[in-house]
Amino acid sequence: MKTAQSIRLDDYYIIFDESLTYLSAFLKEKKYSQILILADSHTAKLCYPKLLELLPELKSAILIETPDGESNKNLDACQEIWAKMLKAHADRKAVLINLGGGVIGDMGGFSAACYKRGIDFIQVPTTVLSQVDSSIGGKLGVDFKYGKNLIGVFKNPVLVLMSTVWLETLDKRQIVNGFAEIFKHALIQSPIQWKILSEATELPPTDFEQVLYDSLLVKKQVVETDPYEKGWRKILNFGHTIGHAIEANSLQKDENPLFHGEAIAVGMIMEAYIGTLTSGFPQKDLEEIVKVLTLHYGHYNIPEGSESTIWEAMLLDKKNQNRQILAVVLKAIGQPDIDVEITKELFQKAFNYYRSLA
Ligand SMILES: NC(=O)c1ccc[n+]([C@@H]2O[C@H](COP(=O)([O-])OP(=O)(O)OC[C@H]3O[C@@H](n4cnc5c(N)ncnc54)[C@H](O)[C@@H]3O)[C@@H](O)[C@H]2O)c1
Ligand SMILES: [Zn+2]
Structure with missing residues (x-):
């Protein structure tokens, strides 16, 4: 699948998809066993409702909410995410949609890359920084007590979706x-x-x-x-x-x-x-x-x-x-x-x- 406003990077696409129709088709084609959505406390309130409005079929997806901010980008938060994924019985054919800024993209990507040795993840970056920088390039990870981004892996998402719709709530x-x-x-x-x-x-x-x-x-x-x-x-x-x-x-x-x-x-x-x-x-x-x-x-x-x-x-x-x-x-x-x-x-x-x- 490919649209005019897209960039191919390695084996995945960055798609400019304001209406999320591409995402809808992509999810249908992939036939994932389950769809999980990771959001932080702000994006759960501000972006998740918009996501459902644009794509009502995601109402059956499981929302995992994690506290916002850099101070919550750590292994403790990953453990909570993994626990919620297990509780939802997510298997290796599940997909995680990371709806948020760089913190959610880095930590959600890392959590997905480690969960049951790796499940697919989709980046939906909702800040300018995450759109232009952190959602592409494959660097994932969390902070550790000795410093920022010390624990992590390189792994690409299966898809990155760009949309200016998220910027409406960004100060x-x-x-x-x-x-x-x-x-x-x-x-x-x-x-x-x-x-x-x-x-x-x-x-x-x-x-x-x-x-x-x-x-x-x-x-x-x-x-x-x-x-x-x-x-x-x-x-x-x-x-x-x-x-x-x-x-x-x-x-x-x-x-x-x-x-x-x-x-x-x-x-x-x-x-x-x-x-x-x-x-x-x-x-x-x-x-x-x-x-x-x-x-x-x-x-x-x-x-x-x-x-x-x-x-x-x-x-x-x-x-x-x-x-x-x-x-x-x-x-x-x-x-x-x-x-x-x-x-x-x-x-x-x-x-x-x-x-x-x-
Ligand atoms: N992986 C990489 O290559 C790479 C590159 C650069 C930065 N990073 C990482 O990215 C992180 C910073 O990213 P960031 O600046 O996006 O920070 P962030 O994810 O903390 O987002 C900033 C704040 O904006 C809120 N927010 C996000 N989207 C919103 C929206 N649409 N409307 C209203 N509020 C919204 C968040 O809840 C948060 O409070 C750092 O952890 C940094 O290490 C990674
Ligand atoms: Zn920078």
Whole structure:
């Protein structure tokens, strides 16, 4: 089965399916023994009723609800999910539909991949971040007491369904948050998309579906080239080496911590600046990145005395090699430079540069 608005990735399709007619046909064709739907406390209230409205035949499916949020993406929650699946007598021909953001997609996919050695799962991402990033690429997993995403597997869904209908209940901050990954995809691989996005004054732009489609093509090309992150896939980490450390620092120190994408926006500015020092990234392009990202994310006042905590967090990055902090910077818009060492001196300069933008 294939429709016009679709992207093929490995052996499955990403389908733009606003009315869910494709899902209906897909489920009929697959003849699953049972359909289970995983939602968190928000998506169970806000998205599940819409899902039933669009596809009344799913009324007989079993809803598994789990508490929302990153703090509930763990093995305890998986155990609850597995227990509910067993209680529902789900066998190996059952399918799990993950209806939610990245937390539900990562944890539901992981739960399905482990349940009775693996059942099919379908991703129905309901946040911008999960649509453009976490629902594709095959990385599944949960957080563990020593850190984020430490326990997991690589496995593809049988189907990913994209629809803008879910975004109606998503607040503006969450939408803009997810857009950081869309900006990132454009900056690492697509000067044309960057040009289009840099002209958008509002997020999401009116042609959101097209923007999402183009952005997904970037992630598709990258993960297909390097599915297990041996090399090229690292380019998806642009903005994340410093951004993750800023996110962790904000979680510790800010009353209202940054969302992931907001921290990555800061990281992208700092790493783009580093590119001007190490890789010949043009100053005028840096200035444009600063202008565009500041328009949508504002300027973040990094809490006083955070330099050393952020630097320490960067030293713990699991992507470091031989105690060197290796990051992705830009040579030009659309052209990443991988494995650039960020020394403490470079970090300090980038930090001072970001501060000077206030
Ligand atoms: N697997 C990957 O490759 C990958 C990539 C990037 C991020 N991630 C993971 O994704 C997660 C973050 O994803 P996220 O930002 O979607 O977070 P999330 O799943 O926690 O969703 C954010 C919030 O929005 C709510 N929500 C979801 N859909 C909604 C809707 N349509 N209307 C109203 N509220 C809604 C959720 O209940 C939650 O409170 C992290 O755990 C991160 O590790 C994974
Ligand atoms: Zn990210």
